[in-house]
Amino acid sequence: MANDKVSIHGAWASRWVFILAATGSAVGLGNIWKFPYMTGLYGGGAFVAMYLVCIALVGLPIMLAETLIGRRGRQSPVNSMRSLAKESGGSRYWSVAAVIGMVAALLILSFYSVVAGWSLDYIIGMGQGNFSGISAEGAGAAFGGLTDNPWRLTLWHTLFMLGTGFVIAKGVVAGLERSLRIMMPMLFVLLLILLVYSFTTGHFMQGFHFLFHFDPSKVQGGILAAMGHAFFTLSVGVGSIMVYGSYMPKKSSIGATVLTVGLLDTLVALTAGLALFPIVFAAGLEPGGGPGLMFVTLPIAFGNVAFGQVMGLVFFVLVTLAAWSSSISMLEPAVAYFVERTGRSRTAVTSMLAVFCWVVGMGTVLSFNIGADAKFFVFANDGFHLFQWGAEGGKNFFEGIDYLTSRILLPIGGLAFAMFAGWVMTRDSVRDELSIKSPLLFNMALWLIRVVAPIGVLIVFVAELTK
Numbered sequence: 007m008a009n010d011k012v013s014i015h016g017a018w019a020s021r022w023v024f025i026l027a028a029t030g031s032a033v034g035l036g037n038i039w040k041f042p043y044m045t046g047l048y049g050g051g052a053f054v055a056m057y058l059v060c061i062a063l064v065g066l067p068i069m070l071a072e073t074l075i076g077r078r079g080r081q082s083p084v085n086s087m088r089s090l091a092k093e094s095g096g097s098r099y100w101s102v103a104a105v106i107g108m109v110a111a112l113l114i115l116s117f118y119s120v121v122a123g124w125s126l127d128y129i130i131g132m133g134q135g136n137f138s139g140i141s142a143e144g145a146g147a148a149f150g151g152l153t154d155n156p157w158r159l160t161l162w163h164t165l166f167m168l169g170t171g172f173v174i175a176k177g178v179v180a181g182l183e184r185s186l187r188i189m190m191p192m193l194f195v196l197l198l199i200l201l202v203y204s205f206t207t208g209h210f211m212q213g214f215h216f217l218f219h220f221d222p223s224k225v226q227g228g229i230l231a232a233m234g235h236a237f238f239t240l241s242v243g244v245g246s247i248m249v250y251g252s253y254m255p256k257k258s259s260i261g262a263t264v265l266t267v268g269l270l271d272t273l274v275a276l277t278a279g280l281a282l283f284p285i286v287f288a289a290g291l292e293p294g295g296g297p298g299l300m301f302v303t304l305p306i307a308f309g310n311v312a313f314g315q316v317m318g319l320v321f322f323v324l325v326t327l328a329a330w331s332s333s334i335s336m337l338e339p340a341v342a343y344f345v346e347r348t349g350r351s352r353t354a355v356t357s358m359l360a361v362f363c364w365v366v367g368m369g370t371v372l373s374f375n376i377g378a379d380a381k382f383f384v385f386a387n388d389g390f391h392l393f394q395w396g397a398e399g400g401k402n403f404f405e406g407i408d409y410l411t412s413r414i415l416l417p418i419g420g421l422a423f424a425m426f427a428g429w430v431m432t433r434d435s436v437r438d439e440l441s442i443k444s445p446l447l448f449n450m451a452l453w454l455i456r457v458v459a460p461i462g463v464l465i466v467f468v469a470e471l472t473k
């Protein structure tokens with residue numbers, strides 16, 4: 007059965023624009039900021055290995071599933087799943103997964119915007135030459151000075167959220183393509199320049215070893231983190247890729263497209279790791295330094311090379327742009343849904359959702375300073391507390407939202423999307439969407455979606471529960 011419907015929200019001019027948009031969504035703070043610091047926290051090579059396995063066996067099949075659901079449904083994720091379930095006689099409750107995803111995406115945007123704000127602040131810092139000749143202590147103090155100051159964080163968070171809302175209100179198709187075409191290659195070139203610098207630190211092999219030395223004893227500790235990050239970095243599990251898939255032209259192969267996006271994303275993350283860790287070791291910093299890792303190490307690099315200030319400035323501009331092309335994909339599923347549901351304009355819907363994310367994001371802003379003692383998910387001697395002020399363990403607001411989304415909501419969403427594409431949609435409609443000619447390849451793809459990815463998610467959940 008042919009399916010020539012077009013989404014009311016717009017359509018990409020070609021499959022290349024989808025690749026550009028999906029890569030823009032996938033490549034972001036997850037690659038340059040989060041991947042290195044998670045690798046540092048969860049034991050280096052073991053984490054990287056599990057991350058790569060999760061990308062290949064779980065992340066990519068789910069990305070395939072999301073893209074094909076979106077392209078077949080041609081509506082917001084919630085309504086696409088609802089109508090496809092109807093078409094194939096499945097339960098309409100499958101669309102609950104897309105509702106959860108939509109909320110998860112908004113929660114992610116709330117803290118993402120705060121961190122993207124840090125890189126806005128660093129653009130100014132680099133421009134003013136604040137980091138010239140800076141030491142490791144100096145760089146640490148500069149980062150602390152930023153996160154201690156709620157007003158400065160709020161300013162940048164607000165600006166970034168306005169920027170995200172602005173593009174989404176205009177429509178994704180218009181502004182995105184031209185900027186991404188220039189931005190993504192430039193970001194990669196600058197990462198390569200950083201990589202060359204990290205060669206000169208004399209600690210390159212130590213960094214390499216840290217990233218790729220597999221220590222089996224560290225596997226159990228980071229397995230859910232690795233899977234959560236595989237979802238995060240590919241933008242899957244919430245409907246971001248699904249909504250982009252719904253703007254994809256009919257005549258294009260989904261399989262090759264998804265592979266391209268996944269490879270580019272992985273390449274950027276590994277390059278960022280290879281560029282950062284030698285600097286970490288050369289400066290005598292801890293690899294397990296947490297969320298500040300990139301914001302402390304990069305100024306040291308840029309502060310101590312010729313033209314470092316200019317390169318640093320350009321670099322943080324690109325990081326901000328990469329974050330921005332990701333943040334819009336977090337807003338789009340909800341915007342598409344509420345436009346369909348309420349019939350209001352994109353601008354009105356976007357404004358309301360952006361305000362919501364901004365308010366939640368203030369929790370993250372405060373969790374780095376005056377609200378640092380507000381703890382969530384506390385496992386204490388006297389039992390579990392969802393919230394406790396001043397608790398020893400537990401997670402602050404930022405860590406709590408990150409945990410809830412990456413470790414719980416994204417995997418659940420991804421599991422549901424794969425099951426839906428694999429078991430609820432008819433085999434014929436999946437075949438029609440994927441348009442993979444070789445029966446062998448098609449069966450492999452279907453098997454990954456139906457069996458491997460769901461079992462992978464479940465194994466990791468069980469491994470975590472029995473830890």
Ligand code: TRP
Pocket residue numbers: 031032033034035036037111114237238239240241242243244246332333335336
């Ligand atoms: N993948 C992006 C990054 O690595 C972030 C992102 C965009 C995302 N859309 C998402 C993460 C949806 C989870 C869900 O920076």
